[in-house]
Amino acid sequence: MQEIVIKTEQLTKRFGDFTAVDGISFSVGAGEIFGFLGANGAGKTTAMRMLCGLSAPSSGAATIAGFDIYTGTEGIKRNIGYMSQKFSLYEDLTVLENIRLFGGIYGLRDRQIKDKSEELIGSLGMGREAKKLVGSLPLGWKQKLAFSVAILHTPRIVFLDEPTGGVDPVTRRQFWDLIYAAAASGITIFVTTHYMDEAEYCGRVSMMVDGVIKALDTPSQLKQQFAAGSMDEVFFELARNSKRKADQA
Amino acid sequence: MKQFLTFVRKEFYHVFRDRKTLLILFGLPVAQILLFGFALTNEIRNARIAVFDEARDEASAAIISKIRAGKNFEVDRILSSYRQIEASFREGKVKLVVVFPRNFREDLLHRNKAQVQVLADASDPNTASTLTGYINSILLDYQQSLSPAAAMPYRIVTQTRMLYNPELKGATNFVPGVMALVLMLVCVLMTSVSIVREKENGTMEILLVSPINPFLVIISKAIPYFLLSLVNLAVILVLSVSLLDMPLNGSLLLLLAESSLFIITALALGLLISNTTASQQSAMLIALMGMLIPTMMLTGFMFPLENMPLPLQLISNIVPSKWYYIIVKSIMIKGLGFSAIWKETLVLLGMTAFLLLVSLKKFRIRLQ
Structure with missing residues (x-):
């Protein structure tokens, strides 16, 4: 039996009269690549923010890496990594300085930070850029670096909020290589994306429509279930019944 | 930490x-x-003034040299007729004109009362009143140096001291x-x-x-x-x-x-x-x-x-x-x-x- 690292039950978030996330229940196992899909405004960003401890749920229950979402936020924070759709390293710091900063924030020791920096820069092939400002790097490199920094402290789970937005297909492919490598080392990947080809890369995929999870299975099972040739069609089949306007949440 | x-x-x-x-x-x-x-800064330095000295005596000369000596004024011109007063104001360079009437020293010494006319360009009221203030204190200064032992029986002597900032x-x-x-x-x-x-x-x-x-x-x-x-x-x-x-x-x-x-x-x-x-x-x-x-x-x-x-x-x-x-x-x-x-x-x-x-x-x- 695989260890469960994310488990939610009837997790709900309301903003006034508006229910952004309406009682979602699912669980994710260790080392899994879990795709969290949905149209704009379906509520996936809100759901993800709750799971990261950025936003308190209105009702329901969840445990992340064994910590309760209401009482264990400090424990959750130590055991997750996060990378958001906006690029989120400091542009006016160099590559090395960014690594050192985030290592320091997660309480790594100087020795560890030094080893990790060398390893990371080596594996990304950024030897010559190590002392350059992050702002001067191309977007694709920044994204890869941001991902590597997000898993610097070897978290149990890493949350990726549309990590490949605006990146060319080749770099996206390389980015997914990084994700596979991280998953192989036992880190659970929780990823939202708009690209349906990326959905195919995931172990399991959930489809969120109007704050509710409408479907959750492996990509091949989903295609079978909806008699669709691609994830694109599955998504379209589910999303077209959406009552929410895309810009509502 | x-x-x-x-x-x-x-x-x-x-x-x-x-x-x-x-x-x-x-x-x-x-x-x-x-x-x-x-x-x-609200202090005025080197304001250009004109002097119309009808008296041309020791007293007026002494006062004019006092005016020249201070850092507030610069005597731009000496006028020779009343007409020139208005002309020089119109030109705009001169901020103030001091007029010493005829017999200035005579009046001062023998009648114990002499008059000085001070004309100021009050299109900028603050500057005008500051400048006339400077002139008044120069005149007062001269008057006191003239008669250290007060001749008049009744006199109120104001002793003004600007505390904490004597030079204003x-x-x-x-x-x-x-x-x-x-x-x-x-x-x-x-x-x-x-x-x-x-x-x-x-x-x-x-x-x-x-x-x-x-x-x-x-x-x-x-x-x-x-x-x-x-x-x-x-x-x-x-x-x-x-x-x-x-x-x-x-x-x-x-x-x-x-x-x-x-x-x-x-x-x-x-x-x-x-x-x-x-x-x-x-x-x-x-x-x-x-x-x-x-x-x-x-x-x-x-x-x-x-x-x-x-x-x-x-x-x-x-x-x-x-x-x-x-x-x-x-x-x-x-x-x-x-x-x-x-x-x-x-x-x-x-x-x-x-x-x-x-x-x-x-x-x-x-x-x-």
């Missing part, structure tokens, strides 16, 4: 890599001091105001912009997801600006004491302590602004409009608060720089100790506590 130091170092990188910020940080105080100290220098008034203005501007503007920038760039989310305590994030942001403001303060003090002859009569230590308190007040205000705005532009706008104008208008160094309508006087009480201005003047000019300014200090302390409380409370609320 190590987290904290890592963070403070990051903030210093931000400050020192941003040339524009640095320019504002260090250029602004120097520019302000020089501007206010030299350009905006403008700098003594402006420098404390500029100190308040610069510290306020630098601290409020810089802190508010730097926090909002993290929100805009999406790095604030990363920090909130990380195990670092949000309070540490905020405090470590304040530290570089606190230190830089102290450097600024030192620059202002050195410039104003050495260049503008600003006195420093009280305790330097007390001045530094009170300034640190004021800097913290301003930083707290910056935090509050950053917690209530979403973009760098609006933070900057609020900081500039909300701080600069009240500080200039309601601190008392540009416009005396006593002359303002009551509502404005009341509002001025919530402007922190008003209190700091009083404190700085008391220490630097009057040389007073803590016992004279404890009330103002208490007000600043109260404001700081209030601002910190509100802004930290607001920050506690998680990002929505």
Whole structure:
């Protein structure tokens, strides 16, 4: 039996009269690549923010890496990594300085930070850029670096909020290589994306429509279930019944 | 603790890599001091005047040479007829004309009463009255040197002494105001912009997801600006004491302590602004409009608060720089100790506590 690292039950978030996330229940196992899909405004960003401890749920229950979402936020924070759709390293710091900063924030020791920096820069092939400002790097490199920094402290789970937005297909492919490598080392990947080809890369995929999870299975099972040739069609089949306007949440 | 130091170092990188910020940080105080100290002064030097001397006697000559000797006036021309008086005013160069009538010395010595006519260009009323004031004191001076032993039986002799600022220098008034203005501007503007920038760039989310305590994030942001403001303060003090002859009569230590308190007040205000705005532009706008104008208008160094309508006087009480201005003047000019300014200090302390409380409370609320 695989260890469960994310488990939610009837997790709900309301903003006034508006229910952004309406009682979602699912669980994710260790080392899994879990795709969290949905149209704009379906509520996936809100759901993800709750799971990261950025936003308190209105009702329901969840445990992340064994910590309760209401009482264990400090424990959750130590055991997750996060990378958001906006690029989120400091542009006016160099590559090395960014690594050192985030290592320091997660309480790594100087020795560890030094080893990790060398390893990371080596594996990304950024030897010559190590002392350059992050702002001067191309977007694709920044994204890869941001991902590597997000898993610097070897978290149990890493949350990726549309990590490949605006990146060319080749770099996206390389980015997914990084994700596979991280998953192989036992880190659970929780990823939202708009690209349906990326959905195919995931172990399991959930489809969120109007704050509710409408479907959750492996990509091949989903295609079978909806008699669709691609994830694109599955998504379209589910999303077209959406009552929410895309810009509502 | 190590987290904290890592963070403070990051903030210093931000400050020192941003040339524009640095320019504002260090250029602004120097520019302000020089501007206010030299350009905006209410004393008048080398005003051009004309003299129409119909008397041409010892007494008028003595007074004219006294006028020439002072640094306030420059005798631009000697007139030879009444007509020329109006002509020279029309030209616009001459601000004031002194007319000595015929028999000036005779009248003075034998009738004990002589007249001097002073005509001033009152299109600028402040300049006109300041200049006539200067002339009057020169005449009075001459009169007293003439008859040291008072001849008249009844006479009121006014002995005016300008305490704390005998030379009536403008700098003594402006420098404390500029100190308040610069510290306020630098601290409020810089802190508010730097926090909002993290929100805009999406790095604030990363920090909130990380195990670092949000309070540490905020405090470590304040530290570089606190230190830089102290450097600024030192620059202002050195410039104003050495260049503008600003006195420093009280305790330097007390001045530094009170300034640190004021800097913290301003930083707290910056935090509050950053917690209530979403973009760098609006933070900057609020900081500039909300701080600069009240500080200039309601601190008392540009416009005396006593002359303002009551509502404005009341509002001025919530402007922190008003209190700091009083404190700085008391220490630097009057040389007073803590016992004279404890009330103002208490007000600043109260404001700081209030601002910190509100802004930290607001920050506690998680990002929505």
